[in-house]
Amino acid sequence: MKKLVNDPKNVVDEAVAGFGAAHADIVRVSLDPVFIVRADAPVAGKVGIVSGGGSGHEPLHGGFVGSGMLDAAVPGAVFTSPTPDPILAATKAVDGGAGVLHIVKNYTGDVLNFETAADLAEADEIEVRTVIVNDDVAVKDSLYTAGRRGVAGTVLVEKIAGAAAERGDDLTNVATVAEKVIGQVRSMGVALTPCVVPHAGEPSFTLADDEIEIGIGIHGEPGRERIKLEPADAIVDRILGPILDDIPYASGDKVLLFVNGMGGTPQVELYIVFRRAAEVLAERGIEVTRTLVGNFTTSLEMQGMSITILKLDDELTALWDAPVHTAALRWGK
Amino acid sequence: MKKLVNDPKNVVDEAVAGFGAAHADIVRVSLDPVFIVRADAPVAGKVGIVSGGGSGHEPLHGGFVGSGMLDAAVPGAVFTSPTPDPILAATKAVDGGAGVLHIVKNYTGDVLNFETAADLAEADEIEVRTVIVNDDVAVKDSLYTAGRRGVAGTVLVEKIAGAAAERGDDLTNVATVAEKVIGQVRSMGVALTPCVVPHAGEPSFTLADDEIEIGIGIHGEPGRERIKLEPADAIVDRILGPILDDIPYASGDKVLLFVNGMGGTPQVELYIVFRRAAEVLAERGIEVTRTLVGNFTTSLEMQGMSITILKLDDELTALWDAPVHTAALRWGK
Known part of the structure; x- marks a missing residue:
């Protein structure tokens, strides 16, 4: 470790x-x-x-x-x-x-x-x-x-x-x-690598060099399936499907699109994911009116990401935009 | 990869x-x-x-x-x-x-x-x-x-x-x-793991399982020495020494203390580093009046961190505090 x-x-x-x-x-x-x-x-x-x-x-x-x-x-x-x-x-x-x-x-x-x-x-x-x-x-x-x-x-x-x-x-x-x-909020994630809990000293699970876990939990709990590594866009499509199917969306709906890093994922990768997710939403007529990209809910040094979509209305948008002053999120003051 | x-x-x-x-x-x-x-x-x-x-x-x-x-x-x-x-x-x-x-x-x-x-x-x-x-x-x-x-x-x-x-x-x-x-600004870093440039597909250097590189560059360039992994506090002490020796500091000086993650380091580790660095500065009578902790200058998924210290005066402090609105740093608006 x-x-x-x-x-x-x-x-x-x-x-x-x-x-x-x-x-x-x-x-x-x-x-x-x-x-x-x-x-x-x-x-x-x-x-x-x-x-x-x-x-x-x-x-x-x-x-x-x-x-x-x-x-x-x-x-x-x-x-x-x-x-x-x-x-x-x-x-x-x-x-x-x-x-x-x-x-x-x-x-x-x-x-x-x-x-x-x-x-x-x-x-x-x-x-x-x-x-x-x-x-x-x-x-x-x-x-x-x-x-x-x-x-x-x-x-x-x-x-x-x-x-x-x-x-x-x-x-x-x-x-x-x-x-x-x-x-109105739904998420799903993917892991490329496990992470090591300090007091355990060993990874809580293992993945082969060409394997990823779709639907990973934030403690490394098993997800839906292990598959061979795919291009980023294909992974995004796999994850977005279940998120968008879980609650009804209509063309014209407004959403907050949140791409979350699991801790060890370079930022360029998160933006590659964001690009594809925004593309898929646009194809379905869903309007991304607010965004968040970065490491906000992590699993130590795990490599991977999750996508979260929140269906917005005027009230939720106004509350999202309201001033916040914390160590990790700050705007309006 | x-x-x-x-x-x-x-x-x-x-x-x-x-x-x-x-x-x-x-x-x-x-x-x-x-x-x-x-x-x-x-x-x-x-x-x-x-x-x-x-x-x-x-x-x-x-x-x-x-x-x-x-x-x-x-x-x-x-x-x-x-x-x-x-x-x-x-x-x-x-x-x-x-x-x-x-x-x-x-x-x-x-x-x-x-x-x-x-x-x-x-x-x-x-x-x-x-x-x-x-x-x-x-x-x-x-x-x-x-x-x-x-x-x-x-x-x-x-x-x-x-x-x-x-x-x-x-x-x-x-x-x-x-x-x-x-x-007035000085930095030094340490790597625990290398990173993989996407078009290369292989790590640009290797480190043994118990080895770290003191003074790493942000592209994985060699630093000062490779040593066995040590407790975080000992690593911080090694890095802070050369930073503080490089320009004169007097008791009562005010500084901005910046602990930077290399990309793949969990946030808990960055704060463990911050804690020790602040302790060392306090022992020397140097006052930490501004802080920054997080992944701001990374090397893809490299695990490691750097410490940066900026000697402050009233002008620099006021300019640091001035409003900023970017994707990665935001305050005052």
Whole structure:
């Protein structure tokens, strides 16, 4: 294993400490228990938004803490759910009296631990609502999941729900906006190479030199099939099909097209993918009105990418465009 | 070779086309010859700023085209200098009547091709000034270089010179600001793995499973030495020493600390590096007042990182803080 780490068991603590030092204008970090909150938390009268999950997917979620997006992120060990304690602590730290929304990717561990933390918070008289993101169309059930997995679409849920909270929506409305995004966002990915979890020291799966995994999970969970490497355009076509078939699209529909790098993919490749995806959408009369390209929901150094499409309307577009100031997404301020 | 590409010889064209489609609000692209300009180019009365070089280092340079930074970027083939023709075309496309600054990384091919393009532009009565970035302290001369190489410090030169041009400085002043940054910025990198140039199909060098290259160039050129893998903190200490020894620092000095990923390095590792670098600087009484962490000057999928330190004063800090709106760096708007 070749990594820029010290003791593998300190990876998350040291990374979070570094993150806090690098972005002290945006966040504060706690190391015991480990969580990240926006620098001005709690914001009185605003709905707080907390997300979290295993580390190794950065900038998800800590990179999205800040004005207009998340109030807190709770990173677990690499590819391991955080326990209820830090989730509860983060929930308390961002409670501004208007309740807290938990945005949870659909993995069994995350769902259970966030649920326990929500129960404990409610016992402390903090109102909590939870939404579950399950945007991955690749597989119905998976290694760590009952139902579909939550993947890169989570970034869009966090941005848009964050904007709703920032404009002053109440907890019910923020949750409704989040559910609306979840209803309209779909993703699917592909892996060219596996990744190595630092404390494991070995790749969690292997792929032959000419083999790729279609429908990969963000922890390297199996997807739909392993096939021989194909040209980028053919891979894009394979992935876009199931995404576009999953909810109805009509000519004239507007979408946000998000090409997400898995961590180790050169940017030129992501733009080659974007080019083909935009071409396919244009052929179907679907208008790409917003875009996002880059490493936003990663699997450590995995090479590969995912495509996420969110069907937009005026409300979601306006919330997407609203100012955001986080380490990984920033505009309007 | 496992890459998300179609025909390897179309990598740059397709990536630039995708980049143009993804960021049509910020840039326009030309595919024959290949260059990228800000959407509103030329800006009348403003000094135009052009940079460029071999592709494979994205987001450098195309990701930095936009308001407050570059007016144009000229990508060559992967790891290959662009020829004078596209540089000349880009120079003409951004000439707003106040002259054009060429920001060139110190590689022999880039220096010669930009020089030829500048001569041709002058023959067309466009005033051109050129600055050469040579921030890499690792080696004196290198595989493609007489003198030091230009690496990630280029991002800071482009941002700060871009802010000077945006506030209305004349060509002489913009060049002076760029030279000031070049005088005060130093970098050095490390590689854990090589990368594969698409049209070559093979890694340009090899490293044993337990070996890293200290002082690596951004095309995989040899650095100072190959050593056994060490803990991240020890690697940071090795790299920071030569950077800090190269120009005098006094306790109380303010700096921008920039930890740059080489493309394939997980973000947690970059923050582990940042943490140690900030610690070392604090021990020396050097105050980190601005930060940048992420993949900004890459070598395709290479794993590794570089550290860049820019000594700041009030002028440079204000220019760094000025609004910028590009695909890869954005704030203040």
